[in-house]
Amino acid sequence: MAFKEKYSITPRYLTPNTKRRSGLKMSPGVKFIVAHDTGNPNSTANGNVRYYENSRNEMSASAHLFVDDREIIECVPALTGPPEKAWHVLYGVPTDNQLFGFNANDAAVGVEYCYGTNINADEAYARFVWVMAFICYKFELDPRKSVVGHFFLDPNRKTDPVTGLARSRRTYEQLLEHVVKEYEECTKTELPAISLPIKKGGTVKATVRLNVRKGEPNTIAPVVQSIDPGTTLDYASSVLGQSINGNPKWYKDPNGNYFWSGGVV
Numbered sequence: 001m002a003f004k005e006k007y008s009i010t011p012r013y014l015t016p017n018t019k020r021r022s023g024l025k026m027s028p029g030v031k032f033i034v035a036h037d038t039g040n041p042n043s044t045a046n047g048n049v050r051y052y053e054n055s056r057n058e059m060s061a062s063a064h065l066f067v068d069d070r071e072i073i074e075c076v077p078a079l080t081g082p083p084e085k086a087w088h089v090l091y092g093v094p095t096d097n098q099l100f101g102f103n104a105n106d107a108a109v110g111v112e113y114c115y116g117t118n119i120n121a122d123e124a125y126a127r128f129v130w131v132m133a134f135i136c137y138k139f140e141l142d143p144r145k146s147v148v149g150h151f152f153l154d155p156n157r158k159t160d161p162v163t164g165l166a167r168s169r170r171t172y173e174q175l176l177e178h179v180v181k182e183y184e185e186c187t188k189t190e191l192p193a194i195s196l197p198i199k200k201g202g203t204v205k206a207t208v209r210l211n212v213r214k215g216e217p218n219t220i221a222p223v224v225q226s227i228d229p230g231t232t233l234d235y236a237s238s239v240l241g242q243s244i245n246g247n248p249k250w251y252k253d254p255n256g257n258y259f260w261s262g263g264v265v
């Protein structure tokens with residue numbers, strides 16, 4: 001299986017053995033992708049990488065790739081060299097471990113989206129989507145399950161890439177869908193439909209504050225109840241609903257209401 005080379009990736013590595021680029025290898029390999037935006041409107045891929053290099057010993061914050069409307073620049077090796085760790089998500093947040101089994105800094109490629117009035121949003125977005133699909137291809141990741149937004153991992157501190165994407169008239173949900181479509185287009189394959197094992201009823205436990213919704217398995221449906229973490233919930237069946245962070249499985253409770261499977265164990 002080959003992957004359509006729509007764009008080129010330019011290596012422009014930071015100096016190794018610095019705060020921003022430790023040179024440490026990603027020990028478990030690449031297991032997922034964190035989508036970011038720069039949080040700095042109108043800053044370009046090249047401008048960000050130059051800033052990183054100039055401040056390479058000031059801060060342990062970095063990402064692998066910066067994408068704007070003209071370039072995809074890799075400043076910490078991931079695609080153009082043996083993958084190294086970058087510092088793009090706080091180690092203390094638990095969600096990366098819960099979802100993927102690893103800290104993002106140890107096992108995820110961090111991709112930064114550049115946006116702003118001087119950046120052609122469509123061109124930048126096309127490159128952003130393509131490079132994430134390519135990462136999935138290169139490291140044999142399922143594009144439906146392997147991309148997560150920084151805000152999703154660190155909701156108290158971060159809103160990226162939702163903020164940057166909004167400036168480009170796109171949503172996070174669209175981004176996740178478009179990465180899957182791009183992967184299918186560039187590999188000329190169609191991913192098999194996600195099928196759920198037929199299982200009738202059971203009990204699960206909420207791991208987060210969980211909304212139970214009426215009518216349909218999606219986040220637009222009205223909330224009928226908000227459940228505390230740790231609460232035990234019965235379900236009658238599992239169904240396919242809105243895909244939240246790549247997971248489309250919801251549970252239908254004995255009253256006919258729905259809750260997302262990602263919030264329970």
Ligand SMILES: [Zn+2]
Pocket residue numbers: 035036037088150158160
């Ligand atoms: Zn971020």
